Amino acid sequence: MATTMITTLDRSSRAAARGLSDISIRNLFIIPTILFLIVFNIFPLIYSLGYSFTDFRASTSAAANFVGLQNYRDLLSDPYVWSNFAITAKYVIISVAGQLLVGFGVAMLLNRDIPLKGLLTTLLLLPMMLSMAVVGLFWKLLYDPSFGIINYALGLGTFEWLSDPKMALYAVALTDIWMWSPFVMLLSLAGLSAVPKHLYEAAAIDRAGPFYTFFRITLPLVAPILMIAVIFRTMEAFKTFDLAYILTSQPTAELISIRLYKMAFQEWQTGRSCALAYIVLIMVLAITNIYVKYLNKVKER
């Protein structure tokens, strides 16, 4: 009833006469934000789209020459760039799979009555809140072949984590798994606690085994939220820069964003790096699209 009263009030001149109208308030609240994002996010992208068709180098004062699609053609036929994409794909798969296993596993363990559960959960969440760059740097000490505590604890002698070309990418992924498993755990816990208890009770009455209960009740009901975690982590892992850049300079661990950084700010191939940035951008937007669709789906439930 109150709602109908308001609508009549809004339409009548009384509400409008006092202060700003709803429409101008809406515009006042929303438009500045949209403009801000257009100026500082979209405009730069248009700017760099233009440069991606040139041979511009920001380190020289030479004018940019229009080269058409040359940059894109060169990049897509460059095996070096393709290997960066392959390394990135490998990194994404290893680190997201690791986070899924560890995060969901720990959530399954935590999903029961445990003394000090709240405190334990908060402590477990700490790694993902910390700065990747700064904590990543410290992992260099932990991985150190001669005095790192990891080799000491695992009895690995002088195992080379970061300077062995075969190992470097796994070492970076391992640190990423340490940082981000808590994220998967957090979402899994939310999913697990939302599974209705009566389903388990019914399963127990039917004498269903633990495997049957897990695969037929727990997993299907937690799956949508796990999917969100996986897509989100995939997107973030694809963009990884800080951690890999700080931990190692091995070419075998050169992710696409590191290649992009070097191309733009060390080799100063500005035009070409703009083109590569666009290729990366399109990939990220594709994953984002899937992510948002999924978010909305879960929200509707």
Add this chain to the structure above:
Amino acid sequence: MAAVRTSSEITFNRVAIVAVLLVTIIFLAPIYWIASTAFKPRNLATTIPPTVVFQPEISPFVKLFTKRSQLRSPPSPEEYAAAPWWERVVFNGGEKIVRDGKGQVQWSGYPSRFMNSLIVAITSTVLAVGMGTFTAYGFSRFKVKGEADLLFFILSTRMLPPVVVAIPMFLMYRAVGLNDSHVGLIILYTAFNLSFSVWLMKGFMDEIPKEYEEAALVDGYTRMEAFFKIVLPEAATGIAATAVFCFITAWNEYAFALIMTSRRAQTAPPFIPSQVGAGLPDWTVIAAGTFLFLLPVAIFTFLLRNHLLRGMSFGAIRK
């Protein structure tokens, strides 16, 4: 399920609790190692076997804040006796604090980077949360044409890889002289956090019953007054949580800071790794810098613990 408990279930529960404790210890070990290294004398930082029990020292923090040079010969007993405690600590480690002609202690690069981090993170948080709150209210309460598309647009700006945005921003900033400036970094972080703050705040706004404002409107408030006097106080918890998230993101950010700043406006994340130069780094000093830098985030994480889920999922999942 809980009603009927077999002995095997009870055993399994106990095993699970022990496993959780083990996992927690493993997860916290790197953080503990940072904290403990920050209080070690330099010669105990890189020993085999690792030093776990030691007499804690404050010297890494003194060294963190001052410029030092290697001592060629030990200080004379008078010089040592006349030195304040913090200088003696440095003497003990075989170094001396660099002083200028007037005898003033020379600061290291760390305090100014820490201040830059504070300035940039706080200012961008205030801007992003302020704008985000208004925008979220607009989306939450009014009909907006193409609302889903606009919200997707807002979110997608957050998903852009930093290096992709940084290339054109670097060129534009260079053209207008915003490279290596606080303002430049603040703008970037505000834009980056704004989308997050809109999404999160919209979730909080949606939870405030519309009836509150409608009652106020009936009582003769204007829409603006209702927003400031009714909605904002109701949204206070949400605003605080959003602000802490934005602060942490800006505080931790590395790629933009690395590319856009070099000295004057450089923040701590690119500065701390740059300390590991050639030769053997002094890990106690790095640990001390890392420890101070991580401390605010650790405290905030504890304060935020009930909102973490919501924040990390952009407000999509609520408890």
